[in-house]
Amino acid sequence: MGSMDNQNVVVIGGTSGIGLATAVTAASKGANVWAVSRSEDKVKTCSDSYPEITFSSLDTHNVQGLKSLFESVGAIDHIVAAATGAERTMAPFMDQTDEQFRAAFDKFWGYTHVARQGIPHLNETGSLTFISGTPARKCNPGMSSVSCTGNAIEGLTRALALEVAPKRVNAVAPGLISTGMFDSLGDNKNAALANMGKNIPLGRVGEADEVAKAIVMIMENSYITGTTIDVDGGVLLP
Numbered sequence: 001m002g003s004m005d006n007q008n009v010v011v012i013g014g015t016s017g018i019g020l021a022t023a024v025t026a027a028s029k030g031a032n033v034w035a036v037s038r039s040e041d042k043v044k045t046c047s048d049s050y051p052e053i054t055f056s057s058l059d060t061h062n063v064q065g066l067k068s069l070f071e072s073v074g075a076i077d078h079i080v081a082a083a084t085g086a087e088r089t090m091a092p093f094m095d096q097t098d099e100q101f102r103a104a105f106d107k108f109w110g111y112t113h114v115a116r117q118g119i120p121h122l123n124e125t126g127s128l129t130f131i132s133g134t135p136a137r138k139c140n141p142g143m144s145s146v147s148c149t150g151n152a153i154e155g156l157t158r159a160l161a162l163e164v165a166p167k168r169v170n171a172v173a174p175g176l177i178s179t180g181m182f183d184s185l186g187d188n189k190n191a192a193l194a195n196m197g198k199n200i201p202l203g204r205v206g207e208a209d210e211v212a213k214a215i216v217m218i219m220e221n222s223y224i225t226g227t228t229i230d231v232d233g234g235v236l237l238p
């Protein structure tokens, strides 16, 4: 018997990093889990590794596809919006074009699509969890687009939580987490992340399953709504 037996969980952006770790953690507690992302290759690899989870290919910007997915699942207990879903330009605001700055908000529009299509299918005590990030509230130079996107997500979290209660809406804000997001660093990934970790109070970057545990805690705690939970090794401390 698992604590999430017979619960239906849908993870958008669930084939890598935080989303995949959430799907795996929820499934290990007995939930029926559906997880999607764009890449057929990632869907195939994940399906082979985790046959207990139903993976399929879907872009978070495909509104009709989201509608069909949520309808096919039926009654849903928990939805997680974890897709990156955007091109981010890490540069000072004044050096970015309007187009580059706007592009970062594609992550936010992806989340609004998930909310609009998914919430009608959520059970009355169900939850929707977005993934924000520490730059929303502690922004280093060059991260304005990520910071503003995170603030939009955390603002939507509070607004929606009031509008759709008793359904619950929350966000989790990860700090630096070792995921596929840093694969572009290639062979330098581990060394670069270890170096970045030295400036974090806990002395290291986080792991995807440490963020997943917070997301699943939100699913299981029926009295949490409208909040953002930080999982960041202490980065937000003054």
Ligand SMILES: NC(=O)c1ccc[n+]([C@@H]2O[C@H](COP(=O)([O-])OP(=O)(O)OC[C@H]3O[C@@H](n4cnc5c(N)ncnc54)[C@H](OP(=O)(O)O)[C@@H]3O)[C@@H](O)[C@H]2O)c1
Binding pocket: 012, 013, 014, 015, 016, 017, 018, 019, 036, 037, 038, 039, 040, 042, 058, 059, 060, 061, 082, 083, 084, 085, 086, 107, 110, 131, 132, 133, 134, 173, 174, 175, 176, 177, 178, 179, 180, 181, 182, 208
């Ligand atoms: N890692 C960190 O340090 C960190 C820090 C703060 C916030 N975050 C946030 O945490 C969330 C998860 O990121 P992660 O670190 O776990 O990265 P990741 O390992 O790269 O995973 C991202 C997931 O999103 C999927 N995805 C991307 N664009 C998509 C789209 N348009 N439609 C559907 N799925 C899409 C990816 O698969 P496909 O490529 O197949 O689509 C993948 O499954 C993101 O929102 C990210 O901004 C991460």
